[in-house]
Amino acid sequence: MGREFVEIFDDWVHTYDDSVNGKDEEYKDVFFNYNEILQAVADAATSPVVEFGIGTGNLAEKLLKRDLAVVGVEPNQAMRKVTAQKLPNLEVVDGDFLEFETASSPTSFVSSYAFHHLTDAEKAQAFQLYAKKLPAGGKVIFADTVFDSEQSKKKMIEFEQARGHVNLVEDLNREHYTTVPKIEELITQAGLAVKLSKMNTYVYLIEATKQ
Template sequence: MGREFVDIFDGWADSYDASVSGKDPEYRDVFEGYETILNEVAKRVSGTIIEFGTGTGNLTAKLVEAGNSVIGIEPNTKMLKVTAERFPSIKVIDGDLLEFKIGHENIDAIVSTYVFHHLTDDEKGIALKKYASLLPTNGKVVFADTVFLTEEAKQVQISKERKRGYLNVVEDLEREYYTTIPVLKELFTKAGFQVRFVKMNDYVWLMDATKK
């Protein structure tokens, strides 16, 4: 993963919460139902939980409020500082979806929202195998992220956003590794998970995976 992908978030740390609340028209559809999406992820897990890409700590808040023990993993220094200052009692570690060092905790679940697209599909497969090795039988991976039904549907969406003049969204969709449901289904299955997908808005799907 290139460091430049992570540095992009330096400029977003201060305005991120305004974006997710719908104040940025370009990202309104992506973040539609943001609170519901976070609640849906949080309610499906319990225990000791790894959260990747904590950002400003909005999902972290829901996990902590529900009484879970959270280990946050965040590669962007500014975002990491925001989460660490908001939750002084939890561990927030510098790391990413693929490269991270945790202690000897028994992990019950692994979660993230709006993060998994930072990995290429090959990297996603490697990461899921790593997560399977950390989890017990029935352990969970619950991710929510932008996913498309097909590659064609993704191209249709990019054209629609270009016509609307939402060029930041277009650039994001073309730069990052947004994938499709069939690809994800195969990657989760190969890594030993049973996975279900739930549509949350025009962009975001929830992936609810249980280790077999």
């Protein structure tokens, strides 16, 4: 359920905001147009909304500016602490994409740069779960790295390796980045309508709507 990656963020929590704001050359392409990507997620959300992998609260901040009722779900204690300092009035609970408890019934599930912590099998479970919990018209809106094909993923890893981006290559090899055909398959199998929009070289905006 992505929990095997939780401890990575004990260290990254201190530099995460610098990375997403373009100060880390190695991850610059991954986070290109970061604020616009988060805004696209926030603009598509409806209240009440559950955000998975809330991290340092950057997406939550945009959701709250739209006056949406937000509950954050975050498995990393260090990240929860940072978000509590930044957004003290936001409810943030310990949980993950598959195991979470909220008092309200969400009409939106959102996330940014986190869904790749799940295997494809776990992603399938997640979409099935969200389809059950959402009302008609409810949405799953995720922004995440998705590759056009396995071949394009391989080429990108080779490209980043040639650039000497050791940490990024390690991430791409270790975590569960999927492909456009696979994510479309998983969403439609859950009975949701799917729309994908490419946001930068790495990231797609994934919108899944319950009919």
